[in-house]
Amino acid sequence: MDVAIDTSTEIASLALMVDGNIVAELTWCCRQKHTVQLLPRLSQLLNQTGVDIKSATSIIVAKGPGSFNGLRVGVSAAKGLAFSLGIPIVGISTLEAAAYQHAATGLPVCPVFDAGRDEIAAAMYQMKRHQWTQLAREHLTTVDALCSQITTRTVFCGEFRPEVAAALKDRLKRKAVIPSPAGRLRRAAFLAELGRQRLAAGDTDDPATLQPLYLRRPPITKPKHKYGDRNE
Numbered sequence: 618m619d620v621a622i623d624t625s626t627e628i629a630s631l632a633l634m635v636d637g638n639i640v641a642e643l644t645w646c647c648r649q650k651h652t653v654q655l656l657p658r659l660s661q662l663l664n665q666t667g668v669d670i671k672s673a674t675s676i677i678v679a680k681g682p683g684s685f686n687g688l689r690v691g692v693s694a695a696k697g698l699a700f701s702l703g704i705p706i707v708g709i710s711t712l713e714a715a716a717y718q719h720a721a722t723g724l725p726v727c728p729v730f731d732a733g734r735d736e737i738a739a740a741m742y743q744m745k746r747h748q749w750t751q752l753a754r755e756h757l758t759t760v761d762a763l764c765s766q767i768t769t770r771t772v773f774c775g776e777f778r779p780e781v782a783a784a785l786k787d788r789l790k791r792k793a794v795i796p797s798p799a800g801r802l803r804r805a806a807f808l809a810e811l812g813r814q815r816l817a818a819g820d821t822d823d824p825a826t827l828q829p830l831y832l833r834r835p836p837i838t839k840p841k842h843k844y845g846d847r848n849e
Contacts, residue, residue, distance in 0.1 A: 618668060619675045619816070620698070621809035622659075624651045624691030625683030625711040626730070626776055631662055632805035637813060639806045641666045651690040673702055675821075677812030679805075680708035681830035682730065682738045682755055688829035696824045705821040707812040710830060712740040712755050712775070714808040715801075719772045720744040724794065725752060727767075728775040732757055737777065738832055739763055749814075757832050764788040774801045 619634040629651060630644040641662050647654045663670055678695035681688045692708070699706035715728040723744055730738040737760060741753035760781055772794045773785055785793045795801075815821070 618673050619677055619809055619813055620659075620670070620673045621677040621805040621812060622655070622691050622695050623679035623711065623714065623803065623805045623808050624655055624687040624694075625679045625681055626687060626803075627684070628776065628803055629655065629658070629687070629691075630803060630805035630808070631659055632809045633662060633666055633668065634806075634809040634813060639809065640668075642804065642806050644802065644804055649684075649686060651687045655690055655694055670698070671702065673698070673704060675704050675812070675816055676702075676706045677809055677816075678706065678708055678827075679711040679714055679808055680827065681711050682732070682832045683711050683829075685829075685831065688831070692827065692829050696827060699824045705816065706824045706827060707815050707820070708822050708827050708830075709808055709811050709815075710740070710755055711803075712738065713742060713751070714805075714811060715775045715803045716740070716742040716772075717749065717811055718804065718807045719774055719796070720749055722772055722794075724770055724772050726772045726774060727763070729763075729773055729777045729781065730775050731777050731781070732832065735759065737763065737781065741771075749811075755830065755832060760784045760788075767792055770794055772796070776801070776803070 621632040623630045627648045629647040632642040676695045676699045712728040716726040719726045725743045727741050732738045736757050740755045
């Protein structure tokens with residue numbers, strides 16, 4: 618059984634795959650409660666399916682980009698399970714997982730996530746001759762810069778504000794294919810499929826060195842007082 622974990626954003630998702638088939642999936646809005654909700658929801662999914670976590674043969678985790686806290690929780694839990702069960706782990710780009718559910722369109726797929734500071738996180742993928750291909754790596758950009766690079770009809774998926782969708786439509790017209798919010802909902806089932814492909818190719822990650830993919834350094838909060846301040 619492959620266990621897929623995605624806590625990259627406020628939308629979290631879990632999936633269980635057996636012999637290449639999804640047997641259970643759970644997607645919910647956890648906001649910033651990844652720490653207290655992830656393992657109980659995984660236990661709930663396992664209980665409903667009637668399987669034991671000890672039957673897991675691999676852990677597949679979305680490694681980012683995404684929120685600092687969400688990624689830390691998901692990747693840490695995935696590494697802990699892989700270590701304790703002695704099974705392989707695979708880290709998959711969150712942007713790739715979001716894009717993969719639109720692979721069958723045959724069009725270039727551009728996953729977009731809000732990144733704050735008027736920036737977006739983006740990448741580009743396309744199914745070419747039955748081969749899922751990355752056309753552009755994960756990077757930070759702006760809507761204007763992204764639009765200037767689009768030359769053909771492209772599917773835009775992911776999590777972004779309505780004004781980003783409006784700007785894409787306004788700038789790109791018919792070149793911008795934007796699924797409905799339901800069609801853009803990120804699901805761990807597709808993360809599991811991508812992970813299964815890497816596992817089949819013998820491509821796994823080292824749980825000791827696997828780290829979240831951050832496109833921007835975490836903010837560092839300065840202490841309110843200097844060390845040794847008697848007024849602390």
